[in-house]
Amino acid sequence: MSSANSVMDRSTISGSKTGDVVLSARNVAKSFGSVHALKSVNFDIRRGQVTTLFGENGAGKSTLMKILSGVMQPSAGEIVLDGESVRFSSTVDAQRHGISIIHQELSLAPNMNVRDNIFMGRELGGPGGVDYAGEARETERLMAELDEPIDPMTLVEDLRLGQQQIVEIARALSVNSRILIMDEPTSALSASEVEVLFRVIEDLKSRGVSIVYISHHLEEALTITDHAVVLRDGAMTAWAERREIDLEWIVRHMVGENFDLGSPPTGYEMGEVALSFDNISVADVAVPERSVVDRLSLAVRAGEIVCIYGLMGAGRTELLECAAGRVPASDGRIMLEGEDISGLSIAERIERGLVLVPEDRQRDGLVQTMAVGENLSLASIGAFTRGFLTSRAREQNVIEDSIRNVHIKTDGGAAGIGSLSGGNQQKVVIGKMLATRPRVVILDEPSRGIDIGAKAEVFRLLAEGASKGLAVIYSTSEVGECLSVAHRIVVMSRGRISAEFGADVSREEIMAASGESVAG
Amino acid sequence: MSDVRQSASPASSSPSSDRVAPRRTGGFDLGHILLEGRAFFALIAIIVIFAMLSPVYFSTANFLTMSSHVAIFGLLSIGMLLVILTGGIDLSVGSTMGLAGVMAGFLMQGVSVDAFGVTLYPPVWAVVVLTCVLGAFVGMINGVLVSIFRVPAFVATLGTLYVARGAALLMTDGLTYNNLSGNPELGNTGFDWLGFNRLFNVPVGVLIFAAVAIVCMFALNRTPFGRWVYATGGNARAAELSGVPVKRVQIWVYVLSGVCAAIAGLVLSSQLTSAGPTAGTTYELTAIAGVVIGGAALTGGRGNVRGTLLGAFVIGFLSDGLVIIGVSSYWQTVFMGAVIVLAVLLNSIQYKPRKKRTASTENQKASSPSGPA
Numbered sequence: 001m002s003s004a005n006s007v008m009d010r011s012t013i014s015g016s017k018t019g020d021v022v023l024s025a026r027n028v029a030k031s032f033g034s035v036h037a038l039k040s041v042n043f044d045i046r047r048g049q050v051t052t053l054f055g056e057n058g059a060g061k062s063t064l065m066k067i068l069s070g071v072m073q074p075s076a077g078e079i080v081l082d083g084e085s086v087r088f089s090s091t092v093d094a095q096r097h098g099i100s101i102i103h104q105e106l107s108l109a110p111n112m113n114v115r116d117n118i119f120m121g122r123e124l125g126g127p128g129g130v131d132y133a134g135e136a137r138e139t140e141r142l143m144a145e146l147d148e149p150i151d152p153m154t155l156v157e158d159l160r161l162g163q164q165q166i167v168e169i170a171r172a173l174s175v176n177s178r179i180l181i182m183d184e185p186t187s188a189l190s191a192s193e194v195e196v197l198f199r200v201i202e203d204l205k206s207r208g209v210s211i212v213y214i215s216h217h218l219e220e221a222l223t224i225t226d227h228a229v230v231l232r233d234g235a236m237t238a239w240a241e242r243r244e245i246d247l248e249w250i251v252r253h254m255v256g257e258n259f260d261l262g263s264p265p266t267g268y269e270m271g272e273v274a275l276s277f278d279n280i281s282v283a284d285v286a287v288p289e290r291s292v293v294d295r296l297s298l299a300v301r302a303g304e305i306v307c308i309y310g311l312m313g314a315g316r317t318e319l320l321e322c323a324a325g326r327v328p329a330s331d332g333r334i335m336l337e338g339e340d341i342s343g344l345s346i347a348e349r350i351e352r353g354l355v356l357v358p359e360d361r362q363r364d365g366l367v368q369t370m371a372v373g374e375n376l377s378l379a380s381i382g383a384f385t386r387g388f389l390t391s392r393a394r395e396q397n398v399i400e401d402s403i404r405n406v407h408i409k410t411d412g413g414a415a416g417i418g419s420l421s422g423g424n425q426q427k428v429v430i431g432k433m434l435a436t437r438p439r440v441v442i443l444d445e446p447s448r449g450i451d452i453g454a455k456a457e458v459f460r461l462l463a464e465g466a467s468k469g470l471a472v473i474y475s476t477s478e479v480g481e482c483l484s485v486a487h488r489i490v491v492m493s494r495g496r497i498s499a500e501f502g503a504d505v506s507r508e509e510i511m512a513a514s515g516e517s518v519a520g
Numbered sequence: 521m522s523d524v525r526q527s528a529s530p531a532s533s534s535p536s537s538d539r540v541a542p543r544r545t546g547g548f549d550l551g552h553i554l555l556e557g558r559a560f561f562a563l564i565a566i567i568v569i570f571a572m573l574s575p576v577y578f579s580t581a582n583f584l585t586m587s588s589h590v591a592i593f594g595l596l597s598i599g600m601l602l603v604i605l606t607g608g609i610d611l612s613v614g615s616t617m618g619l620a621g622v623m624a625g626f627l628m629q630g631v632s633v634d635a636f637g638v639t640l641y642p643p644v645w646a647v648v649v650l651t652c653v654l655g656a657f658v659g660m661i662n663g664v665l666v667s668i669f670r671v672p673a674f675v676a677t678l679g680t681l682y683v684a685r686g687a688a689l690l691m692t693d694g695l696t697y698n699n700l701s702g703n704p705e706l707g708n709t710g711f712d713w714l715g716f717n718r719l720f721n722v723p724v725g726v727l728i729f730a731a732v733a734i735v736c737m738f739a740l741n742r743t744p745f746g747r748w749v750y751a752t753g754g755n756a757r758a759a760e761l762s763g764v765p766v767k768r769v770q771i772w773v774y775v776l777s778g779v780c781a782a783i784a785g786l787v788l789s790s791q792l793t794s795a796g797p798t799a800g801t802t803y804e805l806t807a808i809a810g811v812v813i814g815g816a817a818l819t820g821g822r823g824n825v826r827g828t829l830l831g832a833f834v835i836g837f838l839s840d841g842l843v844i845i846g847v848s849s850y851w852q853t854v855f856m857g858a859v860i861v862l863a864v865l866l867n868s869i870q871y872k873p874r875k876k877r878t879a880s881t882e883n884q885k886a887s888s889p890s891g892p893a
Binding site: 324326345346347350351356358363364365366367368369370374377378379381382385388389390432433436 | 738742743744747748750751753754755757758759760761762763764765817820821822
C-alpha cells in the first residue's frame with residue numbers, strides 16, 4: 001500500500017501493451033437535455049483483466065455502462081473496439097461485438113428453467129423445432145465451466161440469488177462475450193456466494209475475458225480489480241493500476257472537494273424525543289424468516305437531524321418505510337411523541353405528524369397525471385375541506401405557500417408535473433409532505449438523482465425545518481451528504497446500527513463502518 | 521501512445537441547478553383543439569350529418585327520445601368512469617342493471633311472508649331504495665375482491681357479471697315481470713314515473729341521468745373523495761404514502777358504480793314497464809365505450825364527467841341516427857366498433873408523447889374546474 005499515489009498528476013502507466021487494450025472510451029460524453037451525465041471520459045479495458053469503476057451515486061457509472069453495452073448512444077466521443085471505432089445501436093448489437101452486461105437487477109425470467117433462460121431469444125433450431133437436447137448439453141457444459149453444476153431444467157425462481165447470477169454469467173458466456181460488464185454483482189449475494197463469484201471472475205480472466213466491474217463495496221472490489229477508474233459528477237477524476245492504490249485513494253477521488261451542503265443548524269435547544277424505534281425488526285418480503293432490519297433502536301429529538309448512512313441492502317429503506325407504516329414491523333415498537341404508533345395506518349401517522357418522503361419519487365412520490373398544485377395539496381386535503389366540499393381558494397393558498405416555502409421553480413400550480421426538473425419534482429414531494437405540518441419528517445435518499453445545487457437547497461430546507469422544532473431523519477448512500485446538516489450520523493449495516501457518530505466524523509470513518517459488511 | 525490517464529475535468533462546470541424545463545407555449549394549433557375536443561366535435565358532426573340525411577332527426581322530440589336512450593347506458597358510464605379513473609374496470613354493470621330491474625319487479629309484485637300469511641307491497645320509494653342497496657351490495661363485493669383480496673378487476677367483475685345475471689334468471693325463472701304499474705289500492709303506484717313519465721316534457725330518466733352526472737361532477741371536482749379517485753388511478757403507491765385511503769376509495773367506486781347500475785335498471789324497467797332478467801346484456805361494453813370515447817384513459821387517472829357525457833351521447837345519437845336512416849343493424853355494429861377503436865387510437869395519441877402530454881394535461885386541468893358550471 002505504500003506505493004499508493006495519486007494519478008491526478010498525469011502519471012503514465014508503464015508497460016501497457018496496446019495489443020492488450022480491447023475496448024476504450026475516447027472522450028465519451030452524454031447529456032440529457034441540459035444535464036451532463038458524462039463529460040468526456042477516457043479509459044481502456046484490457047484483455048483478461050478487471051477494470052473497476054468507482055464513484056458515488058449519480059457519478060455517471062451507470063450511464064457509462066449503458067453506453068458501453070449499447071443501451072444508450074454517446075452524445076459525443078467514440079468507442080474503440082480492437083482499434084476500430086464502433087457504434088452500438090442496441091444491446092444486441094453490442095453483444096454481437098462480444099460485449100455483455102449483467103445488470104444489478106437480474107434480467108432472467110423466473111418462471112422458466114435455466115436452459116430456456118440461457119437461450120432466450122436465440123433458441124437453437126433443430127429439425128423438429130427447438131433443439132432442446134442441444135441446448136441442455138450446451139447449458140451443462142457452460143455450468144461445468146463455471147464450476148456450478150446447476151441442472152439445466154431447474155426453474156430460475158428455485159435458485160439462490162448467487163446461482164441466478166451465475167446463470168446470467170453463463171448466458172453472457174454463451175454468446176462468446178469477450179467483455180463482461182457487471183453492475184453491482186455482489187449487492188444481493190451472501191459472503192460465500194461472493195467467493196464463488198470471485199472464483200468465476202478469476203477463471204474468466206484466465207480465459208482472456210475482460211471484466212468491467214462496478215461496486216459500492218470498495219474493499220471487496222479492491223480484492224479482485226486490476227485497474228481502477230474513478231468517476232465524479234460525470235467526469236473521470238483518476239485512473240490507476242491496482243498496485244498503486246488503496247482504499248483511501250479511492251475515497252479521496254470519489255468524494256473530491258467538499259461541496260458545501262450546509263452545516264448542522266445550531267442556536268436552539270432540542271426538544272423531547274419525537275420519534276423512537278424500540279427494538280424494531282422488519283422481515284424480508286422474499287424470505288420472511290430473515291430480518292432486513294434487525295432489533296434496531298434509535299431515538300430522534302425534536303429539532304434534531306439524524307442521517308442514516310448505509311450501503312444498498314443495509315435496511316435503510318425498510319426501516320424508514322416501517323416508520324411510515326408502509327411495511328409492518330415484525331417485532332418491536334415505534335413511538336411518536338410517547339405514543340405507540342405501530343398499528344396505525346399511513347394516513348393516521350400523517351395525521352399525527354409523521355411523514356415520509358419516499359426514495360423513488362417517480363414511483364412513490366408523484367402522481368404524474370396530476371398537476372403540480374394537485375400533487376402539492378394531495379396529502380393535506382383535509383386542511384381545505386369544509387363539510388364535503390373542498391375550497392378552491394384555500395387550496396390555492398396551500399399550494400402557493402408550498403411553492404414559496406420549498407422554492408419550487410414552476411409556472412404555477414397548474415403546470416404539469418413532467419415540466420419540472422428532477423430537483424423541483426423532489427421539492428414537490430417534500431413540499432407535499434411539509435404541507436401537512438408534520439413534527440417528524442423522514443426522507444429516504446432525498447438527494448437521489450438531483451443535481452448538487454438542488455441538493456444543497458433540500459438540505460437547507462431540512463436545516464430550516466429542524467431549527468423550527470422539526471425532527472428530521474434522512475438516509476443517504478453518499479458519504480458527503482452525511483457531513484452536511486446532520487447533528488448525528490448513524491451507520492446501518494445488515495439491518496443494524498454498526499456505528500454512530502457526531503457531526504465531526506470523517507468520511508473514512510463512516511465508510512469503514514459501513515463497507516465491511518460483505519468482506520467480514 | 522495515448523496514455524494520458526485522466527481527463528482534466530473542466531473546473532468551470534458550475535452545477536446547472538434547477539431550471540424549469542422549457543415549456544411549450546402557444547398550443548393554439550387547430551389539430552390540438554380538435555384532439556382535445558374530439559368527442560364534442562364528433563357529436564356535432566353526428567348531429568349535422570344525420571340532420572341532413574333525415575328530416576325527423578333534428579327535432580326536439582327526437583332529441584328527447586334519443587336522450588332517454590342515452591340516459592340508460594349514460595348512467596352506467598358515469599359509474600364506470602369512477603371505476604376507470606382509479607385504474608379498474610367494472611364488467612358487472614350490465615348484469616347488475618338487469619338484476620336491479622328484476623329486483624324492482626319482484627318487489628312490485630309483492631313479497632309474501634309465509635310465516636304471517638301476508639303479502640307486503642312496499643311503496644315505490646322503498647323499492648327504489650332497496651334496489652339501490654342491492655346495486656351497492658354487488659358493487660361492494662367487486663370492491664372488496666379488488667382492493668382487499670387483490671383479484672384483478674377484470675376477473676373479479678367478470679365473475680360478478682355471471683353471478684348477477686344468474687341470480688336475475690333464478691329470481692324470475694327466466695321470465696319477465698310485466699306489470700310494474702302497481703295498484704292504487706295497495707299504495708304502490710308510481711313506478712312508471714321513473715322512466716316512462718315526463719317532467720316539464722323531459723323524460724324523467726334523462727333528469728335522473730343529469731342529476732347523477734352533476735352529483736358526480738361535484739364529487740370528482742370538489743370533494744376530497746374526487747381527488748383521491750384521481751390520485752389512486754394516477755399512482756396508487758404515491759397516493760397511499762400521501763395518506764389517501766386507497767383501499768377504501770377502491771371499494772367506494774365499485775359501490776357507486778353498482779348504485780349507478782341499479783338506478784339505470786330502475787329507469788330502464790320503468791321505461792319498458794317490464795323487468796326482464798336479460799335486460800342490459802352487453803351494456804357494460806357500451807358503458808366502457810362511452811367512457812373511452814369521452815377521453816378517459818383505461819390506465820386510470822385521466823378523464824372527467826363532461827367527456828363521459830359527450831361519449832355517451834356520441835354513442836346514443838350515432839346508433840339512433842343509424843336506426844332512423846335505416847341502416848341495417850349489422851352495419852350499426854360495425855360502425856360502433858369503428859368509432860370505439862378510433863376513440864382509443866386518439867386517446868393514445870393524446871396521452872403517449874411525453875411532451876404533448878404535459879401540455880394537454882395543463883389544458884385539461886385548467887379547464888376542468890369549470891366543470892360543474
